[in-house]
Every structure is written in structure tokens, then in C-alpha cells.
Amino acid sequence: MKYLFLDTSSFNVNIAIIIDNEIIENFSITNSPKLSENIFVYIEDIFKKSKIKINDIDKVFVVNGPGSFTGVRVGVTIAKTIAWSLKIPIITLSTLELYATTKVSEKYLIPFINDRNGYLYAGIYDNELNNHMIDKYLHMSELLKEIQNIKECVMIGYEKLDTTIEIVEPELDILKIINKYEDDYSDDVHLVKPNYLKMIDAERNLEKNNDQKNNN
Amino acid sequence: MKDKYILAFETSCDETSISIIKNGYKEIATVVLSQIDIHAKFGGVVPETASRAHIENITIVIEEVLEKAKMKIEEIDAIAVTYGPGLIGSLLIGLVAAKTLSYIYNKPLVPVHHIAGHIYANNLVKPLEFPLIALVVSGGHTELILMEDEYSFKYIGGTVDDAVGEAYDKVARVLGLSYPGGPVIDELATTGVDIYNLPLPMDDSTFDFSFSGLKSAVINLNHNEKQRGNEINSANLATSFQNRVVEILTKKTMRALKKYDVNNLVLAGGVAANRGLRERLTELCRENEIDLTIPDIKYCTDNAAMIGAAGYYAYKLGRRFDGVLKAKPTDKLN
Numbered sequence: 001m002k003y004l005f006l007d008t009s010s011f012n013v014n015i016a017i018i019i020d021n022e023i024i025e026n027f028s029i030t031n032s033p034k035l036s037e038n039i040f041v042y043i044e045d046i047f048k049k050s051k052i053k054i055n056d057i058d059k060v061f062v063v064n065g066p067g068s069f070t071g072v073r074v075g076v077t078i079a080k081t082i083a084w085s086l087k088i089p090i091i092t093l094s095t096l097e098l099y100a101t102t103k104v105s106e107k108y109l110i111p112f113i114n115d116r117n118g119y120l121y122a123g124i125y126d127n128e129l130n131n132h133m134i135d136k137y138l139h140m141s142e143l144l145k146e147i148q149n150i151k152e153c154v155m156i157g158y159e160k161l162d163t164t165i166e167i168v169e170p171e172l173d174i175l176k177i178i179n180k181y182e183d184d185y186s187d188d189v190h191l192v193k194p195n196y197l198k199m200i201d202a203e204r205n206l207e208k209n210n211d212q213k214n215n216n
Numbered sequence: 217m218k219d220k221y222i223l224a225f226e227t228s229c230d231e232t233s234i235s236i237i238k239n240g241y242k243e244i245a246t247v248v249l250s251q252i253d254i255h256a257k258f259g260g261v262v263p264e265t266a267s268r269a270h271i272e273n274i275t276i277v278i279e280e281v282l283e284k285a286k287m288k289i290e291e292i293d294a295i296a297v298t299y300g301p302g303l304i305g306s307l308l309i310g311l312v313a314a315k316t317l318s319y320i321y322n323k324p325l326v327p328v329h330h331i332a333g334h335i336y337a338n339n340l341v342k343p344l345e346f347p348l349i350a351l352v353v354s355g356g357h358t359e360l361i362l363m364e365d366e367y368s369f370k371y372i373g374g375t376v377d378d379a380v381g382e383a384y385d386k387v388a389r390v391l392g393l394s395y396p397g398g399p400v401i402d403e404l405a406t407t408g409v410d411i412y413n414l415p416l417p418m419d420d421s422t423f424d425f426s427f428s429g430l431k432s433a434v435i436n437l438n439h440n441e442k443q444r445g446n447e448i449n450s451a452n453l454a455t456s457f458q459n460r461v462v463e464i465l466t467k468k469t470m471r472a473l474k475k476y477d478v479n480n481l482v483l484a485g486g487v488a489a490n491r492g493l494r495e496r497l498t499e500l501c502r503e504n505e506i507d508l509t510i511p512d513i514k515y516c517t518d519n520a521a522m523i524g525a526a527g528y529y530a531y532k533l534g535r536r537f538d539g540v541l542k543a544k545p546t547d548k549l550n
Contacts, residue, residue: 036308037540040315054320069264070305073271077309081316084275085289190276193268200264206257 003182004057004082005174008035008075009067009095010113011158015042016174017050023174025050036074043078055086059186061178064092065195066121066135067113072194080192089186093177094195096135099156100125101173108132108153110143111170114161121197124150129180137197222531223281223292223317224524227310228302228330229356230255230266231517232273234281236292237524241339245285246521249273256395260385261355267305274313289321296527299327299537300544301356307543315541325537328527330518331357331549332369334484336526337515345507347478351469353493354485354518355381355396358425358465360472361549367529369549372472373423380461381487383427387434387457391450402490405458408451412437414460423468430460462496470500482509488516 005016013035017025025046032038047054062079065072076092083090099111104127112122118140124133124147133146140161147153147165155167199207219238226233235246251269255261282288297314300307318325334357335350349372350361359374378386381398388397393404414433418426434457441448473481481501487493494510501508515522 036312037542039312040319040541044319069267070308073267073305073309074312077271077274077312078316080271080275081278081313082320084278085317085320190279191272193272196268200262200268202258202262202265 001058001182002052002056003059003061003178004054005061005178006075006079007063007093007095007098008039009063009065009072013039013042014172014174015046017046017052018175018178019052021175021179026174031068031071035071039074039078054082057082057086057088059089059091059182061091061093061181062192063095063098064192065095066137066197067095069194069196072196076192076194080189083186083189083192090189090192091181091184092187092192092195093181094123094135096121096123097125097129097131098172098177099170100129101176102156102168102171103173104154104156104168106152106154108147108150109156110147110153110165111156112161113157114159115198120161129176135195135197220293220528220531221287221291222326222524222527223289223295224328224520224527225295225297225310225314226330226333226518226520226523227270227274227306228298228300229306229518230261230269231519232270232277232310233518233520234277235520235524236281236285236287237521237528240336240525240528241343243340243521243524244287245281246519247277247281247284248519249277252396259389259395261303263303263305266303267309270306270309274309278313278317289317289323292321292323294324294326294527294531296326296328296523296530298330298333298523299542300547301330302545304543304545307545311541311543315537324531326527326531326535327537328523328530329547329549331359331361332367332526332530333522335361335363335482336529337484337511337519337522338482338509339525340515340521341509341511344482345480347476348480348482349469349472349476349478350482350484351465352485353380353465353483353487353490355379355385355487357485358427359549360423360469362472362476362478367526367533371548372476373425373468375425375427376418377426377428378431380425380427380465381485383431383461384487386431387454390435390438391448391453393450398487398490401454401458402492404451404454405492408449408453408455410456410459411449411452412456414456416460416464419464419467423472425464425468427461430457458492462492465493466496466500469497470504473504473506479505480507480509484511484516486517489513
């Protein structure tokens with residue numbers, strides 16, 4: 001089986017071609033605001049090197065967030081269009097779960113992406129990729145409450161945080177997460193969308209106003 | 217000559233639209249998924265929300281347009297896509313989807329300027345005749361463009377602040393009317409009397425426009441009358457506002473036609489649906505023996521059919537994306 005793996009959601013862009021459980025081509029580069037301008041240069045390049053064509057792909061895996069809204073959308077739009085065109089399965093993966101493929105000696109991993117004002121995106125996984133807290137957008141203080149009973153844990157992310165918990169930079173094991181999901185049913189390609197985990201300000205304000213109206 | 221089919225994408229603002237156009241003038245199929253209901257509750261387009269909606273719609277719209285046309289992408293000659301101007305997050309969805317298809321099916325990818333699309337909407341009515349002047353009026357644009365030949369554009373003037381459609385939306389909000397403001401004010405203006413003393417904005421010798429002053433004048437008038445305890449007559453205010461807008465637009469357009477010695481005028485953009493503007497321009501063009509073309513209402517608002525029409529000519533001229541895929545949110549048409 002030939003898979004395309006696409007991750008444009010956060011700090012690094014990762015593209016891989018996997019054939020029969022082996023990564024035959026892998027490309028990684030620091031993400032930038034110019035992602036959309038260059039992404040096809042990377043994709044065309046990796047296919048050239050791999051000696052297979054995009055039409056040969058049997059399944060596409062795409063990381064659909066959380067992360068940079070634009071970054072996620074670029075990857076998801078490409079993956080959706082490929083899956084729709086080639087009529088192949090599409091499987092969405094979590095950015096945070098992908099971080100949690102990092103090899104560490106601790107049992108629990110807390111992948112995170114820092115946001116503003118003490119808020120962050122985080123989840124709790126163990127080193128077998130079992131989920132113990134679904135990916136959320138939450139305040140650091142809430143996260144600390146969630147993990148107060150977990151002794152053996154490490155945080156996985158690229159940023160510094162104001163915490164005593166050890167932070168390890170992600171080292172992605174793409175095959176590990178693909179092996180977990182490769183036999184899953186495909187998502188409906190039309191319904192695939194980014195998993196932002198965060199409402200935009202205009203929508204939150206609107207909801208707040210509506211709540212106030214309803215309460216009055 | 218063999219027929220050429222263009223698959224065109226337009227996602228520059230709040231409509232996800234894809235179309236198939238034959239030879240630059242014949243519409244085979246168009247699908248438009250409008251987000252107007254989503255944005256109405258915010259009183260305007262929220263860029264992040266628009267972008268989120270585009271990504272949910274994109275493959276649905278591709279599938280629908282091909283079904284409607286009873287065609288396969290293999291039968292398409294080129295893919296055209298709006299690269300700007302517009303909302304960057306919205307433009308990107310159309311660009312990236314179009315690029316993905318062009319890569320998979322090995323079809324040329326043709327960049328189209330949004331305003332070129334609005335002008336070429338008229339080519340779906342009758343073939344453009346040159347030289348011509350285009351008055352492009354919409355929620356994002358107010359521009360006068362001179363075309364001396366096919367797909368050649370010369371910018372001769374435009375708004376220095378708000379676009380005309382934007383001014384309508386803001387005035388509608390002040391008057392407590394619904395979004396989008398254009399159609400509501402246009403309707404209301406048919407019932408009112410022009411009694412309010414509003415300025416004729418940027419009434420000078422240039423071909424530029426300014427609508428923020430007029431908008432402020434409406435807001436101030438409304439505010440002052442309220443302070444004095446006077447009831448504002450919305451219909452009358454709508455009439456006064458619309459009359460000023462129509463007057464300055466038509467005045468400068470007619471002067472541009474005269475200066476450049478041009479006898480063809482095309483109206484384009486969402487505000488081309490405005491009845492007041494259509495009627496006044498029709499009248500003036502008849503008096504001055506100008507040949508006026510106004511697209512059907514469905515081609516006035518953002519749609520991919522117009523991008524397919526413009527895209528055909530851009531394709532014939534050899535315009536292509538060269539490797540790098542660049543959205544240009546503020547590119548001028550030149």
C-alpha cells in the first residue's frame with residue numbers, strides 16, 4: 001500500500017511517502033507564512049524523488065489540527081482535493097497525538113501548542129498512544145489540575161512554558177501514528193475539516209451576546 | 217478551432233464558486249455556495265469565518281459543478297483561479313484546491329485578477345468591444361478601468377478609502393437595516409425624497425472616489441437629528457445617500473469616457489445590481505450615444521463564471537502560475 005502523509009499544521013512541515021510500512025521519502029522544513037507558496041514545490045519534489053506518481057497513492061493521511069489555522073487549512077485542502085480526485089480514503093490525525101509519538105522514558109506525554117494569555121492546546125497520551133484527555137484548548141491552570149495525579153509525565157512541544165514539568169521537543173514517529181490508524185474507515189471527504197479547537201472572537205462574542213439576551 | 221473548456225475557481229471573499237466556461241463566453245455550469253446567511257449575523261464578512269466555510273464547501277462544489285456540466289476534469293483544458301485581490305485566507309482555499317487539481321490532472325493553472333473577472337462577466341452577455349471603460353463597483357472595489365484590447369487593463373481611478381458597497385453596508389447598519397446594505401437601501405430609495413443635505417464626495421477633476429466622508433456625513437446627520445429629538449426618515453436618507461453615490465459615480469464615468477474618447481461602457485461588480493445606478497447610467501449613455509453593457513444580476517456578485525470568462529483570455533495569452541503559488545490580497549489590476 002502507498003500512503004501520502006501531510007502535516008502543515010504547526011512548527012514544521014512534514015511530508016512523507018510510505019510504501020508497505022516503510023517511509024521511502026521524507027521531507028521536513030520549518031513552517032513559514034510562505035507555506036502556501038512553496039508547498040507544491042515540496043510535494044512535486046518528493047514525488048519526483050520517490051519515483052511514484054501522486055495518482056499511485058492509495059490513502060492520504062492529513063494532520064488537521066490543532067495548530068496554525070492557515071497552515072492546517074492548506075494541508076487539509078490539499079488532502080481533501082487529492083482524496084476526492086483519486087477516490088481514495090482520507091484519514092485525519094491530531095497534531096498533538098503526532099507530537100505524542102516522541103520516544104520518552106516517562107509513561108505519560110502531554111503534547112502542547114502554546115497560545116496567548118496562558119492558554120494552550122494540549123492533550124494527554126501515554127507512550128502507547130492511548131488518549132487520557134482529549135485534545136483541548138484550555139488555560140495552563142486547568143491543565144495543571146488535570147495532571148495533578150499523574151506523577152510520571154513529560155510535556156512535548158516546541159515552546160517554553162512557565163512550569164516545572166520537563167519539556168521535550170517533539171521527535172515525530174510517523175509510522176507509529178499511521179500504524180495506529182491505517183485500518184480505520186475513511187472520513188467522508190466532504191466532511192473533513194480542520195480541528196481548530198478554538199472558536200474565533202467574533203463567534204464567541206456573538207454567543208455571549210445571545211446568552212445575555214436569553215438570560216434577560 | 218477546438219473548443220476550450222476552463223474550470224474556474226472564485227473564493228476571494230464569501231462565496232465558494234466554481235464554474236465551467238466554454239471559449240470564454242458560454243457558461244456550461246456554475247455552482248455558488250454563498251455564506252451570506254453566516255455573515256449576516258455579524259453584520260459583515262468575518263475573514264476567519266469565511267475561510268472556515270470555504271474549506272467545508274470546496275470539494276462539494278467541485279463535485280457539483282462537474283455533475284451539473286456532465287463533464288470530467290480530464291475534458292478540461294485549463295484551470296483558472298482568482299489569486300487576488302480579496303481575503304487572503306479565502307483566496308488560499310481556492311488557489312490550493314485549484315493547484316492540487318492542476319497537479320493531479322496535469323492541467324495548466326491560470327491566475328486571474330478578481331476585477332478582470334468582474335469585467336469579463338460582461339463577455340457572458342455579449343463580446344466585449346474595445347476600447348472600453350469599465351466601472352467596477354462592489355463591496356470591495358470601486359474602480360475605473362480602461363481596456364484598449366483583449367485582456368489589457370489600465371487603471372485610471374478608484375476609491376481612496378471605502379469601496380462603494382462597503383459604504384452601503386455601513387449606512388445600512390446606522391439606519392438599523394439588514395446586511396448586505398446595498399439591496400435594502402436601493403429598495404428604500406425608491407420610496408423616499410431627497411431632502412437631506414449630504415455632500416457630493418470627492419467632486420474634483422481626478423477619476424478617484426471617496427466614500428468615507430459621505431458615510432460619516434450620514435452617521436453625523438443621524439446622530440445630530442436624534443440628539444435634537446427629531447425622527448430620521450430612513451427612506452429619505454436612503455434616497456439622499458444613494459443619489460449622491462449615483463451622481464458621483466456616473467459623473468466621473470461619463471467624464472472618463474469623454475477624456476479617453478471611448479464609446480463602450482461596461483458596468484461590473486455586485487453594486488452593478490443597484491437599480492438606481494443602472495437606471496441613471498442607462499439614461500446618460502442613451503443621451504451621449506454610449507454603448508452600455510450591464511451583466512445579468514447573477515453575474516454581478518462574485519461568481520466563478522466570470523473568472524472562467526476572463527481565464528480563457530488569460531490562458532490564450534499564456535498566463536500561468538510559475539511554480540510558486542502566490543495569493544495577492546491587494547494587487548492592482550494593470
